Amino acid sequence: MLTDMQIVAMGGDARQLEIIKKLTELDAKILLAGFEQLDQPFSGAVKEKVQDIDFSEIDAIILPVPGTDPEGAVETIFSNEKIVLTEKILHRTPSHCTVYSGISNSYLDQITEKTQRKLVKLFERDDVAIYNSIPTVEGTIMMAIQNTDITIHRSSIAVLGLGRVGMSVARSFSLLGAKVKVGARKSEHIARITEMGLEPFHLSDLRNEVKDIDICINTVPHLIVNAAVIAQMPSHTLIIDLASKPGGTDFRYAEKRGIKALLAPGLPGIVAPKTAGQILANVLSQLLSEDLASRKGNEA
Incomplete structure (x- = not known):
């Protein structure tokens, strides 16, 4: 009390x-x-x-x-x-x-x-972030469905970052049948991605890894999805940026290229x-x- x-x-x-x-x-x-x-x-x-x-x-x-x-x-x-x-x-x-x-x-x-x-x-706090990843994942799935004309099943998805949110997002989209690759920097994260049965890659190779993706989901709170990365994406790619404001995406260049990029921090409070x-x-x-x-x- x-x-x-x-x-x-x-x-x-x-x-x-x-x-x-x-x-x-x-x-x-x-x-x-x-x-x-x-x-x-x-x-x-x-x-x-x-x-x-x-x-x-x-x-x-x-x-x-x-x-x-x-x-x-x-x-x-x-x-x-x-x-x-x-x-x-x-x-x-x-x-x-x-x-x-x-x-x-x-x-x-x-x-x-x-x-x-x-x-x-x-x-x-780990407990808050992990609990919050549940409605975050549901909101991300909702945004992916609303903003694409393909199914999540068999779509090609890149998740950037294997923090508490990234891990939940990658696992959930994989369970829905997507082909999920996950970018990380730490060797232990690369090992964990492999253990999860997903395809790992180092974020330094990001430009080469986005050439065939349908959806890019970013959780890294730094400008990582920059113009050079966006230039390599197919024109139909959807970017969902879950990082805290201002996100980790060059939204100006994404708009210039005609690629839909959505900043979606605080999804639990919305969905x-x-x-x-x-x-x-x-x-x-x-x-x-x-x-x-x-x-x-x-x-x-």
């Missing part, structure tokens, strides 16, 4: 609603900033304007998955009010206050470091917001429970 914990949920989308629901069920007191247009009531949750919140009593701040923009603004679909997380706000919080976000950026890193507040990046929110809610409730137990232990 999270009785006595005071938490600010600051902005967010439908995923945040599942988090609020879970934490109120655990008896936390939730203050909702940036939710004035939300009709759905939550017992134990109160809508507040940021300027009216007493941050000196707040144990945790939960940001949306994207965190903040480079100026500190927090994205919310339930408010027209601009919500900004500032260094001044964090200075007003107790020293034990923890900021939870899906991902971070230089602004968020900087203000939490300056104020010496703990920042937890949920998407850097399955309820499930994606439940994933985050379960992990957050565990982390908050551990924080509360630790704090009570230190006070004893």
